Amino acid sequence: MQYISTRNSSIKVKSATAIKKGLSDEGGLFVPAEIPQIDLEDIKKLTEKSYTERAVFVLKKYLTDFLVKELRECAENAYGGGKFSGENPAPVVNVGGKYNVLELWHGPTCAFKDMALQILPHFLTKSMQKTGEDKTVVILVATSGDTGKAALEGFKDVAGTKIIVFYPSEGVSNIQKLQMITQEGKNVFVSGIKGNFDDAQSGVKTIFTDKEANTEFLKKGFTLSSANSINWGRLVPQIVYYISAYCDMVASGEVVLGDKINICVPTGNFGNILAAYYAKRMGLPVNKLICASNQNNVLTDFINSGEYNKNRNFHTTISPSMDILISSNLERLLFDLSGNDDKKVSKWMTDLKEKGGYKVSADVKKKVAEIFWAGYCDDYFTKERIYKTYTEFGYTVDTHTAVAIDVYEQYKTETKDMTPTVIASTASPFKFNQSVLSALGKDRETVDKDDFELLDILSSVSQMEIPASLGSLRTKKKRFENVCEKSELLMTVNGFLDKK
Numbered sequence: 001m002q003y004i005s006t007r008n009s010s011i012k013v014k015s016a017t018a019i020k021k022g023l024s025d026e027g028g029l030f031v032p033a034e035i036p037q038i039d040l041e042d043i044k045k046l047t048e049k050s051y052t053e054r055a056v057f058v059l060k061k062y063l064t065d066f067l068v069k070e071l072r073e074c075a076e077n078a079y080g081g082g083k084f085s086g087e088n089p090a091p092v093v094n095v096g097g098k099y100n101v102l103e104l105w106h107g108p109t110c111a112f113k114d115m116a117l118q119i120l121p122h123f124l125t126k127s128m129q130k131t132g133e134d135k136t137v138v139i140l141v142a143t144s145g146d147t148g149k150a151a152l153e154g155f156k157d158v159a160g161t162k163i164i165v166f167y168p169s170e171g172v173s174n175i176q177k178l179q180m181i182t183q184e185g186k187n188v189f190v191s192g193i194k195g196n197f198d199d200a201q202s203g204v205k206t207i208f209t210d211k212e213a214n215t216e217f218l219k220k221g222f223t224l225s226s227a228n229s230i231n232w233g234r235l236v237p238q239i240v241y242y243i244s245a246y247c248d249m250v251a252s253g254e255v256v257l258g259d260k261i262n263i264c265v266p267t268g269n270f271g272n273i274l275a276a277y278y279a280k281r282m283g284l285p286v287n288k289l290i291c292a293s294n295q296n297n298v299l300t301d302f303i304n305s306g307e308y309n310k311n312r313n314f315h316t317t318i319s320p321s322m323d324i325l326i327s328s329n330l331e332r333l334l335f336d337l338s339g340n341d342d343k344k345v346s347k348w349m350t351d352l353k354e355k356g357g358y359k360v361s362a363d364v365k366k367k368v369a370e371i372f373w374a375g376y377c378d379d380y381f382t383k384e385r386i387y388k389t390y391t392e393f394g395y396t397v398d399t400h401t402a403v404a405i406d407v408y409e410q411y412k413t414e415t416k417d418m419t420p421t422v423i424a425s426t427a428s429p430f431k432f433n434q435s436v437l438s439a440l441g442k443d444r445e446t447v448d449k450d451d452f453e454l455l456d457i458l459s460s461v462s463q464m465e466i467p468a469s470l471g472s473l474r475t476k477k478k479r480f481e482n483v484c485e486k487s488e489l490l491m492t493v494n495g496f497l498d499k500k
């Protein structure tokens, strides 16, 4: 299968190249030239298989230049070996007979990013072999909090790679920050930036497309790649868990094979929900994709109006991993819905860069509205939803998952649609302990407590065990306390790469 760029569909590469490069040279994103299909017979067979085998089945439809044996190795290394707690790395939990929650945070960094970032380094190492790459691959990451840690954990000490992560210095939770600045490994570097996630993402994208800088990197023996969801290797493992969730619901009798489900996803960069869209396009029986945003509701407005406009206030919310106004992966959706129209997509993306927005054509707008339903939830209602879910069902959710549950409730109220719905739960509540405890009415108990005391309190309130990887932060050394200006990203990258 060939991969083409959303901004120039005459550029055709194999999946190994798409994964190695991350981003196409002219700034477009790689997408499969055609979307592979599955049928109910396939799904039926998959219901009897393990998560790893389901992953191999889906991956081999997309990564056709990889051998099945190689994909199995990648999947076993990522999802086996006790890295994820529990037998199924992505279980569907029935909450009070009311919600089907797809818990995606049982991996080493306690957010759904592990589902892709535990396997991406294996794809990348194999892609380097396949393409004869002799340079050191430098993974540049902009993070709103969770990608950074998951990428660091996935790439630490992976031969032939280095990884550099930029996070908004004031825009992540304490635990998220601690996770990153205590990162171990010889090939890692972490820096805060004085700005928000969009600044970090734009800065990183600028380095990717900076010809001069890239020529210099090559001279020094480095080539850049991305672990953000602009990399196709991030998206394809995410398609797997939606198909797997459907299989689990068939197996448990929640749905009958062939029945449709809805999928509700708390969304920032549009990566996770795009993976659900690809699952639907492949033939998974899906009715609506419900796009849940926090107060940074640029996607809600886009889905409802066909007009993308990032010229608006940026809100720092209690669901920081969704504090994003430029949702990069929307570009892939627009490319698909416009019938692979690279000219149109290029124009929209130029307008986004130059004017801060664009308006899609009527046919694309109509298709978007048919496939998606969108809503948002501010901090007040996010907290209220955490409280309600806890008091009604004894189930403690993190702030991002709460946004999704709340928007799902809005959806049901408005549409009266009772189709069984999978709600993607994207992080462990322990990652956002302060906000979660506050939502549960524990403000008084948490005054003057440090983050580890908060973990203990949340554990006793939620009756959940503290994830080992968070508890162990207590004794880890802080290694990376530097913060740079928005304009200093390239300098910071060179500083790290030039160090012996």
Ligand SMILES: *Cc1c(COP(=O)(O)O)cnc(C)c1O
Pocket: 111, 112, 113, 146, 147, 229, 266, 267, 268, 269, 270, 271, 272, 273, 321, 322, 400, 426, 427
């Ligand atoms: C990254 C993240 C999101 C948003 O996912 P996208 O793929 O960027 O839409 C939601 N919740 C959590 C906890 C995250 O880490």
